[in-house]
Amino acid sequence: MASAAESIIEIEDLDFSRGPRQIFKNLNINIRRGEVTAVMGPSGTGKTTLLRLITRQLVPDAGTIRVDGVDISTLNQAELYKLRRRFGMLFQNGALLTDLNVFENVAFPLREHTRLSTRLIRHVVLTKLHAVGLRGAADMMPSELSGGMARRVALARAMVMDPDILIYDEPFVGLDPISMGVIVRLVRQMNDALGISSILVSHDVQEISTVSDRSYLISDGKVAASGSPDELNRASSELVRQFMHGMADGPVAFHYNAPNYAEQLLGRDTE
Amino acid sequence: MRQTRTVELGTGLFALLGIGALFFLVTQTTGGDDFNASEVYEVEARFQNVGSLKARAPVAMAGVTIGRVTNIEFDPIMLDAVVTMVIDEAYDQIPEDSDASILTAGLLGSQYIGLQAGGSDIYLEEGSEILFTQSAIVLENLIGKFLVNAGGSDSED
Amino acid sequence: MLRDLYITLRYFVTTFGAMTIFLFELLRHTPRVFFKRFNLVVGQVYNAGALSLVIIMVSGLFVGGVLGLQGYDNLQRFNAEDAVGTFAGFALVKELGPVITALLFAGRAGTALASEIGLMKATDQLSAMEMMAVNPVTRVVVPRFIGGVIAMPLLAGVFSAVGLLGAHLVGVTLLQVDVGAFWQQMQQTLEVKDVVEGIFKSFVFGMIASLMAVWEGYNAIPTAEGVGRATTRTVVITAIAVLISDFMITAAFLKG
Numbered sequence: 205m206a207s208a209a210e211s212i213i214e215i216e217d218l219d220f221s222r223g224p225r226q227i228f229k230n231l232n233i234n235i236r237r238g239e240v241t242a243v244m245g246p247s248g249t250g251k252t253t254l255l256r257l258i259t260r261q262l263v264p265d266a267g268t269i270r271v272d273g274v275d276i277s278t279l280n281q282a283e284l285y286k287l288r289r290r291f292g293m294l295f296q297n298g299a300l301l302t303d304l305n306v307f308e309n310v311a312f313p314l315r316e317h318t319r320l321s322t323r324l325i326r327h328v329v330l331t332k333l334h335a336v337g338l339r340g341a342a343d344m345m346p347s348e349l350s351g352g353m354a355r356r357v358a359l360a361r362a363m364v365m366d367p368d369i370l371i372y373d374e375p376f377v378g379l380d381p382i383s384m385g386v387i388v389r390l391v392r393q394m395n396d397a398l399g400i401s402s403i404l405v406s407h408d409v410q411e412i413s414t415v416s417d418r419s420y421l422i423s424d425g426k427v428a429a430s431g432s433p434d435e436l437n438r439a440s441s442e443l444v445r446q447f448m449h450g451m452a453d454g455p456v457a458f459h460y461n462a463p464n465y466a467e468q469l470l471g472r473d474t475e
Numbered sequence: 476m477r478q479t480r481t482v483e484l485g486t487g488l489f490a491l492l493g494i495g496a497l498f499f500l501v502t503q504t505t506g507g508d509d510f511n512a513s514e515v516y517e518v519e520a521r522f523q524n525v526g527s528l529k530a531r532a533p534v535a536m537a538g539v540t541i542g543r544v545t546n547i548e549f550d551p552i553m554l555d556a557v558v559t560m561v562i563d564e565a566y567d568q569i570p571e572d573s574d575a576s577i578l579t580a581g582l583l584g585s586q587y588i589g590l591q592a593g594g595s596d597i598y599l600e601e602g603s604e605i606l607f608t609q610s611a612i613v614l615e616n617l618i619g620k621f622l623v624n625a626g627g628s629d630s631e632d
Numbered sequence: 633m634l635r636d637l638y639i640t641l642r643y644f645v646t647t648f649g650a651m652t653i654f655l656f657e658l659l660r661h662t663p664r665v666f667f668k669r670f671n672l673v674v675g676q677v678y679n680a681g682a683l684s685l686v687i688i689m690v691s692g693l694f695v696g697g698v699l700g701l702q703g704y705d706n707l708q709r710f711n712a713e714d715a716v717g718t719f720a721g722f723a724l725v726k727e728l729g730p731v732i733t734a735l736l737f738a739g740r741a742g743t744a745l746a747s748e749i750g751l752m753k754a755t756d757q758l759s760a761m762e763m764m765a766v767n768p769v770t771r772v773v774v775p776r777f778i779g780g781v782i783a784m785p786l787l788a789g790v791f792s793a794v795g796l797l798g799a800h801l802v803g804v805t806l807l808q809v810d811v812g813a814f815w816q817q818m819q820q821t822l823e824v825k826d827v828v829e830g831i832f833k834s835f836v837f838g839m840i841a842s843l844m845a846v847w848e849g850y851n852a853i854p855t856a857e858g859v860g861r862a863t864t865r866t867v868v869i870t871a872i873a874v875l876i877s878d879f880m881i882t883a884a885f886l887k888g
Contacts, residue, residue: 261762285765293763299756313764316771358760365764482678489682493786496793497831503815504721504796505822533820580714585820 212237212369212401213258218267220250220257227253229425231267235369240395240402242416244409246447246456249422251405252296255371258403259291260284271369289317292362293371298354300346300361306333307342310361317365332360336390352383359390369401370394376408384408388415409448413437421447423456514564515542516601520575520588525556526611528577528586534560536590541566544588560588562599570595574607586611654850655843657769658777665774672771676779680741680842684787687740688733692791695732696798699723703799704807713807717814718821720799725822725830729792731878734837737784738870742845745776746866749849750859758850773850777842784838785831792830829885836881837874844870 213235220228227250235241245251256262258269260276268275271287279287300309310329314320320328333339336356346354355375362370372391376384388411395402406412412419413433421429421436421444429436429444437448446454462468525547534542542562550557562569572593579586590605599605666673703719749772752758758768803809845866852862 256759259763261759288763288765291763293760295756295760297755299760301757301760302752302755313766316764316766361764482675485682486674486678489678489685489783490786492685493681493783493789496789497785497827499793500725500789500827500830501824504725504818505824505827580817585817 210236212272213403214268214270214273215258216268216270218257218269219265220253220262221265222253227425228257228264231422231425232427233420235401235403236418237401238395238399239417240391240404240415242404242406242412242419243422244405244407244412244419244447245422247407250425251407251422252373254422255293255373255403255405258371259288259293289313289365290368291371292365292367292369294355294358294362294373294375296374296377297351298346298358300349300354300358302346304346305342306338306344306346306349306357309346309357310364312361313365328364329360332364333357335363335394336360337386350383352379352386355379355383355387356390359387359394363394363398366398367400369403372402372404372406374406375404376406376411384411391415407447409450423447515561516564516567516599517545517559517561518599518601518603518605520558520560520605520608521550521553522556522558522575522577522608522610524610524613525558526577526579526586526613528558528588528611532585532587534562534588534590536566536569536592541590558588567598567600569599571597571599571603572607573599573605574609575605576609577611579612651843651847654847655839658774658843658846661770661774662778665770666778669770669775672775673778673782676775677782678779679744680737680776680780681783681786684737684740684783685790687736688787688791689794691732691736692729692794693798695728695791696720696724696795696800697802699728699795700799700802700807704803704809713809714813715817716799716803716807716809717816717818720796720803721818721822722826724792724795724799726826726833727878727882729795730788730830730833730837731874733784733788733791733834734841734874735871737780737787737837738841738845738867738874741780741783742841742866742870743863745780745842745845746849746852747859747863749773749776749846750852750854750862753850753852754854754856754859769850773846777846780842780845781835781838784841785834788830788834788837829881833878833881836877840873840877841870844873 211234213233215231215233218228218231219226231254233243233254243251243254253262257264258271258276260269260279263277268277270276271290274287276284276287300306301312304312307329310332311325314325314328318325330339330342333342336359338353338356338360341349341353341357346357349357375387375391379387391402391404392415394400404412404416416433418432419430419436420427423443429439429441431439436444439445439448443455445451446456452458528544528547530544530547532544533540534544542560544558544560546559548557548559549555569590570593572595574591574593576589576591577586578589593607699720700716703716704713707713707715707719749758752768752772758772761768761771800811800814804811804814848862848866848869849859852858
């Protein structure tokens with residue numbers, strides 16, 4: 205186990221189930237300080253759930269999650285909100301507030317949590333918008349933005365409070381190749397230039413290989429494999445190979461559980 | 476900023492309109508007696524039956540409202556109703572022997588007190604009692620009488 | 633059979649309890665939100681109130697007109713067409729004003745509130761606020777609730793006033809009822825108490841309609857289908873709750 209100085213988030217023996225469905229069982233993950241860590245897995249493995257657990261929007265059934273060595277289950281509401289200010293989170297579709305324009309969206313956390321002057325807020329917001337290349341879009345409404353632009357605005361908003369940890373939930377989904385390239389570049393840039401740690405949940409193997417320092421592949425509620433992109437690519441496990449190379453059939457079967465095909469067609473099903 | 480202006484203007488108009496409407500309802504649809512004299516004198520009248528006369532009902536003479544009923548009480552000794560009313564000080568020459576009857580405005584309208592002038596030289600004043608009164612006409616009694624009469628004439632035939 | 637009944641009953645009681653707790657949660661935040669986030673409240677008064685004005689005024693005018701026609705037609709059989717003002721005034725101020733306004737409000741503003749909050753949930757905006765350490769209840773839900781509660785009595789007042797105008801147009805202008813009789817009879821019969829009853833009703837309906845709308849939106853299943861269903865339920869539940877509480881309030885005022 206890595207020491208606390210080295211890892212910023214430690215997840216230990218995590219169990220979580222939603223209704224009768226067990227989503228995580230004995231999950232162990234270490235997020236290291238200053239690195240981009242990717243969490244991958246087939247659809248429906250609860251990657252987004254994991255992010256919600258880390259920020260305690262959900263509470264685990266068992267196991268501990270430590271941020272900077274502090275068990276987050278012991279925090280009260282005020283401490284939790286204080287902790288959350290150290291996180292910046294980028295939601296799947298940006299989750300910009302639809303009734304505010306781009307500028308106000310980025311300024312939102314500042315207005316809520318600080319007493320900065322209007323001038324200073326303007327300065328900070330424009331700086332962050334400039335960093336994602338959208339200073340010119342400050343007056344637009346979220347409905348006028350393309351998917352890629354919305355995500356960049358959301359990134360500016362996630363960074364505006366200068367977080368220690370940036371969390372990306374499926375940042376590449378549904379983007380054209382150019383927008384995707386822009387986001388990939390921004391993820392890396394933010395991480396290195398600002399010295400923050402990034403967690404990235406995705407199943408876009410290609411992009412993750414170029415951007416992440418370390419990846420975890422989750423399957424059946426457990427870590428199936430972990431390591432650098434190269435290590436995962438060379439891994440021998442059937443499942444890892446299927447996922448990394450996008451093969452239709454393998455340990456994750458092409459067919460969803462079904463009764464015997466021949467029997468069902470011949471009408472001898474057991475309903 | 477223009478967006479904010481629209482919201483403020485709209486909200487302002489809406490609030491003014493709403494408050495204005497409520498004010499209109501409170502002042503214009505209720506408490507409607509055109510009687511609001513400040514100088515009044517009080518008189519009493521006894522009725523066998525006040526029907527559905529209520530406090531605040533108008534007191535009218537020749538169709539003009541000159542006062543208002545302030546109180547209606549049952550007198551347990553005399554077994555009748557004591558109606559207290561106030562009359563505008565301006566009308567201080569109403570003969571003492573005027574008679575008061577309880578009338579109905581229209582068939583379904585509310586009831587009021589109508590004064591019919593008498594011939595006396597002595598006028599009503601604070602604390603007077605109107606002696607000649609006629610009770611409210613109760614529809615059921617009227618119908619009852621009519622039926623009895625009709626029945627009576629039938630049997631005579 | 634009996635078991636189904638039990639489950640339904642339990643579900644009903646549970647939901648009712650959850651709503652009550654939610655209402656208290658909203659009320660607990662109300663004073664602070666009202667003073668600290670006044671501009672948000674103003675925006676919601678605009679959304680719920682000012683934007684509903686047209687539908688309220690048009691409906692009020694025609695409902696008043698119908699009251700004038702029906703009142704005249706029925707009252708003239710008793711030679712009492714002068715009482716048409718009283719008839720319309722009573723109906724509008726005590727019943728139709730508050731109730732129809734609440735139903736229209738549910739259709740116009742309630743659905744807008746429910747779908748707006750539901751969509752904010754479906755597009756992760758509420759989660760994003762949570763993550764930015766902003767409580768979505770105080771930022772999103774409470775201002776909308778307060779806005780609705782403030783707007784409703786004002787809308788009901790406008791409805792009744794415009795309704796009386798409609799009754800006046802039909803009764804006095806069209807059917808030649810004496811204008812003095814129209815208003816004076818109304819004024820002699822209606823009391824301030826009656827107007828207060830109407831305002832009290834619309835205040836309660838404002839609480840109900842706003843609560844249902846924000847509740848359905850906030851608890852919507854965060855998908856397109858879920859938001860659509862929440863919107864429909866808002867109208868249905870609001871209508872039922874308003875009519876039931878209208879009966880109870882009317883009964884209470886008759887006793888008092």
